[in-house]
Amino acid sequence: MKNYSICFISFFFLFFFSMLNFLFMIYFISEDIVLFLEWEIISFNSMNIVMSILLDWMSLLFMMFVLMISSCVIYYSKSYMSSEINLNRFIILVLLFVFSMVLLIISPNMISIFLGWDGLGLVSYCLVIYYQNIKSYNAGMLTALSNRIGDVLILMIIAWMMNYGSWNYIFYLNFMSNDLTMQIIGILLVIAAMTKSAQIPFSSWLPAAMAAPTPVSSLVHSSTLVTAGVYLLIRYNILLLDMMILKILLLLSSLTMFMAGISANYEFDLKKIIALSTLSQLGLMMSILSMGLPELAFFHLLTHAMFKALLFMCAGVLIHMMNDIQDIRYMGGMSFYIPLTSLCLNISNLSLCGIPFLSGFYSKDLILEMVSLSNFNMMIFLLYYISTGLTVFYTMRLLMYTMINDYNLLTTYNLYDEDYVMLKSMFMLLFMSLVTGSFLSWMIFKYPYMIYLPYNMKMMVIYVSLMGLLMGYLISMMGIYSLNKFIMTYNMSNFLSLMWFMPNLSTYGVNYYFLNYGYNLLKNIDMGWSELYSGQGIFKIMKNYSIFYYIYQINNFKIYLFSFILWLFIMLILLLLYL
Numbered sequence: 001m002k003n004y005s006i007c008f009i010s011f012f013f014l015f016f017f018s019m020l021n022f023l024f025m026i027y028f029i030s031e032d033i034v035l036f037l038e039w040e041i042i043s044f045n046s047m048n049i050v051m052s053i054l055l056d057w058m059s060l061l062f063m064m065f066v067l068m069i070s071s072c073v074i075y076y077s078k079s080y081m082s083s084e085i086n087l088n089r090f091i092i093l094v095l096l097f098v099f100s101m102v103l104l105i106i107s108p109n110m111i112s113i114f115l116g117w118d119g120l121g122l123v124s125y126c127l128v129i130y131y132q133n134i135k136s137y138n139a140g141m142l143t144a145l146s147n148r149i150g151d152v153l154i155l156m157i158i159a160w161m162m163n164y165g166s167w168n169y170i171f172y173l174n175f176m177s178n179d180l181t182m183q184i185i186g187i188l189l190v191i192a193a194m195t196k197s198a199q200i201p202f203s204s205w206l207p208a209a210m211a212a213p214t215p216v217s218s219l220v221h222s223s224t225l226v227t228a229g230v231y232l233l234i235r236y237n238i239l240l241l242d243m244m245i246l247k248i249l250l251l252l253s254s255l256t257m258f259m260a261g262i263s264a265n266y267e268f269d270l271k272k273i274i275a276l277s278t279l280s281q282l283g284l285m286m287s288i289l290s291m292g293l294p295e296l297a298f299f300h301l302l303t304h305a306m307f308k309a310l311l312f313m314c315a316g317v318l319i320h321m322m323n324d325i326q327d328i329r330y331m332g333g334m335s336f337y338i339p340l341t342s343l344c345l346n347i348s349n350l351s352l353c354g355i356p357f358l359s360g361f362y363s364k365d366l367i368l369e370m371v372s373l374s375n376f377n378m379m380i381f382l383l384y385y386i387s388t389g390l391t392v393f394y395t396m397r398l399l400m401y402t403m404i405n406d407y408n409l410l411t412t413y414n415l416y417d418e419d420y421v422m423l424k425s426m427f428m429l430l431f432m433s434l435v436t437g438s439f440l441s442w443m444i445f446k447y448p449y450m451i452y453l454p455y456n457m458k459m460m461v462i463y464v465s466l467m468g469l470l471m472g473y474l475i476s477m478m479g480i481y482s483l484n485k486f487i488m489t490y491n492m493s494n495f496l497s498l499m500w501f502m503p504n505l506s507t508y509g510v511n512y513y514f515l516n517y518g519y520n521l522l523k524n525i526d527m528g529w530s531e532l533y534s535g536q537g538i539f540k541i542m543k544n545y546s547i548f549y550y551i552y553q554i555n556n557f558k559i560y561l562f563s564f565i566l567w568l569f570i571m572l573i574l575l576l577l578y579l
Contacts, residue, residue: 006091007078014071014098018064025060029443036108036170052168054108058298061443062231063105065302068432069223069309070098072425077215079421080316090130094219097123101224105231110167113232114154117196120225121147127216128209139211145514146205146506150195150229153188160185173238182239189236190245193229197282199249200256204503206279210271214316217271221278221312223305230285230301237294250290250376254383257283259500261390265397265475266497270315270326273398276499277352278308280391287384288367291374299444300363306436307351307360310429314345317422318402321415328398332405337415342403344426349399351433353392353465359437364388366441368461369451385460389468396472405476 027033035055042049074094081087100119107113121144129140161167163181172182198206206226210217220226233240240246260279267273281304289297319326321338335342347358354364371384417423495501531537 006088007074010091010095011071011075011078014067014074018067018071021060021064021067024055025057025064028055028060029057050109051112052109053106054170055106058234059105061302062298063102065305066098066101066105066223069305069429070094070219072313072428073215073219073309076218076313076316076422076425077213079419080215080320081213090213093123093126093130094216097127097219097224101228104228108168108170110154110158110161110169114151114158117154117228118151120196120228121151124209124212124220124225127220128212130213130216131211136211139205139208142208142506143205146195146198146202149202150192153192153195157185157188157192160188169236169239173236183243186236186239186243187245189232190240190249193233194249194252194286195229196232197226197229197286198256198279199283199286200252200259201502201506203256203259203279203499204506207272207275207499208503210269210275214271214312214319217275218309218312218316221275222309226278226282227285227301227305230282230289230297233286233289234294234298234301237289237292241292246290246292250287250380253283253286253290254380254387255283256280257287257387258383258390259502261387261394262496263499264394265390266493268327268329270318270328270331270398270402271312273328273394274308274311274315277311277391277394280387281308281352283387284364284367287380288370291370291376293367293370295444296363296367296370299440300367302440303351303359303363303437306429307348307358307433310344310348310426310433311352313422313426313429314341314348317341317419317426318345322409325409328401330409331402331407333403333407334415335403338417340417340423341426344430346399346403347430348433349395351437353395353468354388354461355465357438359433359435359440362437362441365461366449366451369453369458370449372453372457372460373451385464388461389464389471392465392468393472393475396469397476400473400476 037053039051040048041051074091081090084090100116100123104113104116107116125140125144128143129136158167160181164172195202209220257280260276260283264273264276267276285297285300318334322331351358351360354361368384368388371381
């Protein structure tokens with residue numbers, strides 16, 4: 001009973017604070033208020049340690065979404081993790097994760113941002129290795145090491161900002177953007193954000209992090225860990241304008257979007273397909289951000305958070321029903337057995353595709369029209385539209401495998417749709433997935449965007465979606481190794497399905513050698529020479545001496561008698577020699 005009470009209390013408080021943030025956000029956005037709070041923790045001589053908090057419509061709105069999703073996830077965990085003995089530990093870890101994210105959101109100070117940033121990395125490691133097996137440990141290590149790169153860069157930013165006498169970046173953004181030091185900070189910040197938001201070449205940790213329990217995936221891959229980098233760049237966007245690094249970021253994020261879309265079409269693991277779709281959407285957010293449209297990136301970040309959390313929850317229900325099988329080839333005909341979960345899954349999937357009047361449509365359509373209106377080259381334009389087509393492509397394939405094709409699991413099954421705890425939390429997010437897009441489009445943009453394009457350009461999104469729909473249907477009907485037949489060459493399909501060999505490069509190429517080097521140092525220095533000449537060496541000498549003396553002690557009479565006779569014999573010989 002205790003386990004359930006902590007779930008309910010956490011859910012209640014998070015939901016209450018979410019609604020409170022919503023009311024504050026409406027007041028702040030209507031009155032155009034920004035609150036900058038400073039709490040002096042300690043003052044000693046000339047040194048002040050100050051905790052700064054920045055409250056504006058953006059931080060309050062994002063906090064509302066994070067708290068709303070985490071409250072639904074905790075309520076969902078009550079049923080999903082009901083067989084877990086240490087449910088309290090799991091809930092506390094999730095709450096720590098949410099606290100780290102909230103600290104990151106409300107911080108205008110680089111030190112407190114780092115605390116939240118590093119807290120996310122540490123707690124995510126603990127959650128990824130929650131199921132204690134070798135696969136989870138490897139995934140957790142890859143996640144932790146990839147995120148450590150970003151942590152080190154944030155530490156370097158903290159060191160660079162000592163030139164200004166304060167770490168409150170918000171004071172420096174407007175008038176320091178042309179300063180060389182601030183440009184170096186901008187470059188370090190972009191690379192740090194790329195590690196946390198899993199852009200090329202740091203992409204491989206995101207699908208690996210699927211080793212975590214599904215409620216964690218729902219929270220991590222919708223609104224917290226992976227969006228931290230995007231949110232930080234949205235905050236710093238004034239600094240990053242007119243910088244060359246943004247053009248490189250645009251290219252890399254567009255390639256990430258394209259690569260994730262292709263890889264998702266090869267994948268058969270349900271959770272990994274959704275993880276790769278998250279990677280694709282992160283590429284979309286990063287690329288539109290690097291075009292200089294931070295509010296649009298923020299808009300898509302929030303709409304994406306809702307339907308992606310719902311999508312993961314539905315995946316969790318499906319995996320539970322299928323006796324912990326994640327392979328979509330065993331699924332099929334789910335809409336006959338679990339209609340309510342199928343409804344949630346289909347709506348969140350269609351929202352991901354950008355089907356009109358669902359939440360994903362409002363942000364995605366606006367983004368693609370702004371790309372059509374921009375003056376970037378044909379390559380970026382093609383990457384955007386092909387990636388959008390691929391999104392519809394893998395979504396259609398997923399729906400065909402799970403909902404429409406025949407049921408393929410050979411054993412007896414017991415599919416039921418009556419877990420009302422899971423359904424309540426899913427329906428809450430379902431409602432938000434339906435209304436969030438239109439609600440935010442009225443809330444965030446002070447004036448409506450009117451984008452004039454030729455008819456064919458305006459309809460391009462619809463054309464691309466229909467093409468993706470058709471291709472997804474055809475591929476899913478082609479048999480078990482459909483895309484291998486379609487591509488024809490084994491090597492090409494191997495390259496595309498393994499995320500352009502990125503997991504191999506990052507795991508074996510980089511991490512393996514670093515870890516091996518560290519292991520050799522540990523073996524030869526820490527456990528070798530330094531031990532021999534310090535602790536262990538002295539210990540061995542002392543041990544040998546003590547053994548030697550101990551032999552004297554336990555055999556004292558015989559040894560003393562023998563020693564006495566030996567001494568007399570030596571003295572006698574010496575006396576004879578002297579005489």
